[in-house]
Amino acid sequence: MALYSHPRNTRVLVVSLVMVSLLTITIDYRGGNSGPFEVAGKGALSVVGAMQSGVSHILRPIGAFFSGLAHVGSLQSENRALKQQVQQLKQQQGRTVSLERRNAELASLLKVEQSLRLEGVGASVIGYSVGNFEWSVTINRGSTSKVRTNDAVVSGDGLVGHVILVAPTTSVVQLIIDPNSAVAGRLSSSGETGLIRGQRDQDLTMDLVSADAKIFPNEQVVTSGYQGGLYPPEILIGQVSHTYQQPGGLTKEIAVRPAVDFSSLEFVFVVTGR
Amino acid sequence: MRRVWSWTVVVLTALVLQSTIFAQITLGGAKPELVYLVTIILAFLEGPSSGALAGFFGGMAQDFLLNQPKGITALTLTLVGYAVGTMRQYITTPSPLLPVALVGGATTSGVLFYGIVNSLLGTSVGLFYLIRIAILSGVYNAVLTPFLFPVIRRVAEASRANRVFRL
Numbered sequence: 001m002a003l004y005s006h007p008r009n010t011r012v013l014v015v016s017l018v019m020v021s022l023l024t025i026t027i028d029y030r031g032g033n034s035g036p037f038e039v040a041g042k043g044a045l046s047v048v049g050a051m052q053s054g055v056s057h058i059l060r061p062i063g064a065f066f067s068g069l070a071h072v073g074s075l076q077s078e079n080r081a082l083k084q085q086v087q088q089l090k091q092q093q094g095r096t097v098s099l100e101r102r103n104a105e106l107a108s109l110l111k112v113e114q115s116l117r118l119e120g121v122g123a124s125v126i127g128y129s130v131g132n133f134e135w136s137v138t139i140n141r142g143s144t145s146k147v148r149t150n151d152a153v154v155s156g157d158g159l160v161g162h163v164i165l166v167a168p169t170t171s172v173v174q175l176i177i178d179p180n181s182a183v184a185g186r187l188s189s190s191g192e193t194g195l196i197r198g199q200r201d202q203d204l205t206m207d208l209v210s211a212d213a214k215i216f217p218n219e220q221v222v223t224s225g226y227q228g229g230l231y232p233p234e235i236l237i238g239q240v241s242h243t244y245q246q247p248g249g250l251t252k253e254i255a256v257r258p259a260v261d262f263s264s265l266e267f268v269f270v271v272t273g274r
Numbered sequence: 275m276r277r278v279w280s281w282t283v284v285v286l287t288a289l290v291l292q293s294t295i296f297a298q299i300t301l302g303g304a305k306p307e308l309v310y311l312v313t314i315i316l317a318f319l320e321g322p323s324s325g326a327l328a329g330f331f332g333g334m335a336q337d338f339l340l341n342q343p344k345g346i347t348a349l350t351l352t353l354v355g356y357a358v359g360t361m362r363q364y365i366t367t368p369s370p371l372l373p374v375a376l377v378g379g380a381t382t383s384g385v386l387f388y389g390i391v392n393s394l395l396g397t398s399v400g401l402f403y404l405i406r407i408a409i410l411s412g413v414y415n416a417v418l419t420p421f422l423f424p425v426i427r428r429v430a431e432a433s434r435a436n437r438v439f440r441l
Contacts, residue, residue, distance in 0.1 A: 013323050021346075021352060022345070025344065041338050045339065052294050055291070055295070127293040129339075130293045130336055130340065132307070133407070138293070165341065174341065180397070200403055
């Protein structure tokens with residue numbers, strides 16, 4: 001370090017480091033996702049992914065304990081709400097069974113192909129994004145398990161996101177709450193389609209819905225899954241939580257509460273073929 | 275050479291902790307920015323040139339784990355390391371709270387700078403979200419400083435002693 005102890009040398013050092021940073025930003029910005037730094041990104045992911053996998057095995061219970069502590073106050077009210085929900089669901093169950101039977105009959109009648117039969121691999125979440133401005137998770141499956149970029153990722157509750165970076169044994173999944181994520185969605189009852197964008201820790205927004213569309217509170221929103229789209233059709237995204245309409249506006253904007261709880265995501269399913 | 279290795283281990287540990295355990299123990303939704311914390315404490319102990327170098331390499335490591343234009347964290351932390359190291363030479367207070375205040379303030383300014391550069395490059399950052407996260411991650415880093423400062427100082431002293439020994 002003696003080389004840089006002189007103030008003038010320090011300034012030269014800092015200016016050159018700043019120049020290198022700016023050069024990196026420029027090259028990466030122009031190259032997009034497949035720029036020359038992609039390989040380095042995959043390398044970094046492999047190294048850190050292996051460490052994350054070890055750490056999350058050991059530390060997950062500790063993290064769960066602390067996040068449980070933080071939520072103790074809300075657990076009681078949650079318990080009460082859940083008991084009410086159980087009652088409601090019991091009532092609904094009777095209706096659902098008959099609906100299901102009718103649905104099965106109609107499906108066989110129309111010879112509708114089962115579009116939800118998905119092929120893929122299960123994976124566990126081993127880490128989250130290192131930054132505060134990006135919403136992604138690292139999973140323990142990569143190209144050796146046939147995971148590819150742009151594969152859709154779902155969980156038992158609904159749509160999670162899509163794969164953006166693949167290393168041999170780990171990959172990164174961009175969550176649908178990331179502001180860069182956009183999913184084509186459809187309202188389950190009216191069939192209206194719209195683009196669903198991530199809003200960080202807020203509810204998702206769905207726009208491009210025509211202003212005269214009828215929207216029910218708590219209506220389910222699913223992926224629209226047009227031919228060749230990123231996501232398979234009919235996967236639950238969330239529920240309508242709020243509707244906004246500018247007076248005289250041509251479109252409505254809807255807030256959608258995601259079905260997946262992204263703060264406690266543990267197991268996901270990567271759709272590798274449909 | 276040992277110096278490089280020990281700081282590589284420190285930065286990698288910071289990145290792994292930040293993306294696993296601290297991603298679940300957030301402060302109002304904000305993770306701590308541990309690489310910022312390491313850079314600031316190192317600059318505080320070793321001066322502007324070490325601060326800038328540590329910031330550059332630590333920032334690059336973090337950049338390559340993000341799906342955002344690479345180099346922004348490196349740029350931010352080079353400047354943060356240099357600024358903290360330079361400021362340190364003019365502050366004479368013996369208060370033990372100085373590192374805590376310095377880490378908090380420099381983290382908040384650094385995150386704000388990062389967010390502004392990022393939004394200039396077309397990433398939607400969200401002004402209110404940015405301000406909230408900058409303040410919260412600054413507070414989080416300041417809270418962690420009393421625990422991590424001694425660790426980082428030990429690494430700094432160990433690698434410094436090695437250098438003196440060789441001479």
